Amino acid sequence: MGNRHDAELIERGSLCMVQSQEMNVTVKLGDRSYDIVIEPGALKKLPALMADCGLHARKGLVITDANVGALYATATGLSFPAATIPAGEESKSQATLFHLYDEAIRAGLDRKSIIVALGGGVVGDLGGYAAASFMRGLKYVQVPTSLLAMVDSAVGGKTGINLPQGKNLIGAFHQPSLVVCDLDVLKTLPPRELRAGLAEVIKYGIIYDAEFFAYIEANIDRALALDAEVMAHMVARSCAIKADVVSQDETETGLRAILNFGHTLGHAIEAVAGYGNYLHGEAIAIGMVFAVRLSGLPADQQARIETLFTRTGLPVKAPELKWDDLRRAMSVDKKSESGLPKFVLAKEIGRVEYGIPVDEAALAKAYTSLLASVPE
Ligand code: GLY
Numbered sequence: 001m002g003n004r005h006d007a008e009l010i011e012r013g014s015l016c017m018v019q020s021q022e023m024n025v026t027v028k029l030g031d032r033s034y035d036i037v038i039e040p041g042a043l044k045k046l047p048a049l050m051a052d053c054g055l056h057a058r059k060g061l062v063i064t065d066a067n068v069g070a071l072y073a074t075a076t077g078l079s080f081p082a083a084t085i086p087a088g089e090e091s092k093s094q095a096t097l098f099h100l101y102d103e104a105i106r107a108g109l110d111r112k113s114i115i116v117a118l119g120g121g122v123v124g125d126l127g128g129y130a131a132a133s134f135m136r137g138l139k140y141v142q143v144p145t146s147l148l149a150m151v152d153s154a155v156g157g158k159t160g161i162n163l164p165q166g167k168n169l170i171g172a173f174h175q176p177s178l179v180v181c182d183l184d185v186l187k188t189l190p191p192r193e194l195r196a197g198l199a200e201v202i203k204y205g206i207i208y209d210a211e212f213f214a215y216i217e218a219n220i221d222r223a224l225a226l227d228a229e230v231m232a233h234m235v236a237r238s239c240a241i242k243a244d245v246v247s248q249d250e251t252e253t254g255l256r257a258i259l260n261f262g263h264t265l266g267h268a269i270e271a272v273a274g275y276g277n278y279l280h281g282e283a284i285a286i287g288m289v290f291a292v293r294l295s296g297l298p299a300d301q302q303a304r305i306e307t308l309f310t311r312t313g314l315p316v317k318a319p320e321l322k323w324d325d326l327r328r329a330m331s332v333d334k335k336s337e338s339g340l341p342k343f344v345l346a347k348e349i350g351r352v353e354y355g356i357p358v359d360e361a362a363l364a365k366a367y368t369s370l371l372a373s374v375p376e
Helices: 042-052 066-072 094-106 121-136 147-153 183-188 191-208 210-224 228-248 255-260 263-273 280-295 299-312 323-332 360-369
Strands: 025-027 034-038 060-065 082-085 114-119 139-144 158-163 166-173 178-181 342-348 351-357
Touching (some): 025 228, 034 042, 042 139, 042 178, 042 183, 060 066, 060 094, 060 121, 066 082, 066 114, 066 183, 082 094, 094 121, 094 158, 114 121, 121 139, 121 158, 121 166, 139 147, 147 191, 147 228, 166 263, 166 323, 178 228, 183 228, 191 210, 191 228, 191 255, 191 280, 191 299, 191 342, 210 228, 210 299, 228 255, 255 342, 255 351, 263 280, 280 299, 280 342, 323 360
Parallel strands (some): 060 114, 114 139, 139 178
Antiparallel strands (some): 025 034, 158 166, 342 351
């Protein structure tokens, strides 16, 4: 698999008339290409950034949650009404989606209107799916306010809601027209959510870029202290890697599967534990350790990965959940074929393979090994 590890992945410049910033990234998808603006203070420039990209709708709707809306809804300077949903994974539901359609009708949206998703992953996935489905598709802007949303859920166009049977089982690919990451908002992020977001950042190092992994190892304490320079690099590099992968395989026919590293067990943990009990980043940290154990990486590389998760304050041990329940949940996972999950496995730090079937005994053994604190 041809991973590219050089600085050229960080696209400079911009598709729109957005003033070129050092850290901006472009997701290259032909006429659906879009910019990711990464800049402290970007939130208050949102109307200008949207105008620069030709997003001039007369009508629009800001979708946000109660926590984020209280802090930032007015800071955007947008004149659109806001639809505020309860914070938390439970809102990624059919009921909340239909509530948003009501709000869109009430706001008088038409096919030229714009949706702005202002919040974390739940708001982004749900708001994106509302935009994908309302009137067969409106343009939308992602304004992620959590680290996890900046480096993952706001980028790539996967939108959707959960069913009680599994995560993201209803959804659509619908790319945003612009993503705006204001690094200043990370200052109000609860520490647990910061750590959970760093799980996705670490994932990019493991799957794509050994040098970036080493950078994270060297700078994790500064990241946890929200050092501006370190956070800017971590967000920009993570977005650049995701942009590169999505640009090559938008709808996950191949390479894009590597972004799911650790997610098969991670999603099962979220579903079995009950949505909201584990943050997504916490569940996939355990899922990544599981995948690393399945991969049979040399002990020193396994230890580096697990030590980095531990230093970040992320869980690495098996949760108090029954393997049979988790295994059943894995069968519902979208990546499963005939109930058999396919895995992304690590060849070494910075390089993975995808679409790998693993036999039942090896799965159960790797899970049991998670009860131990050191790699077998
Ligand atoms: N929206 C998240 C993704 O496309 O991966």
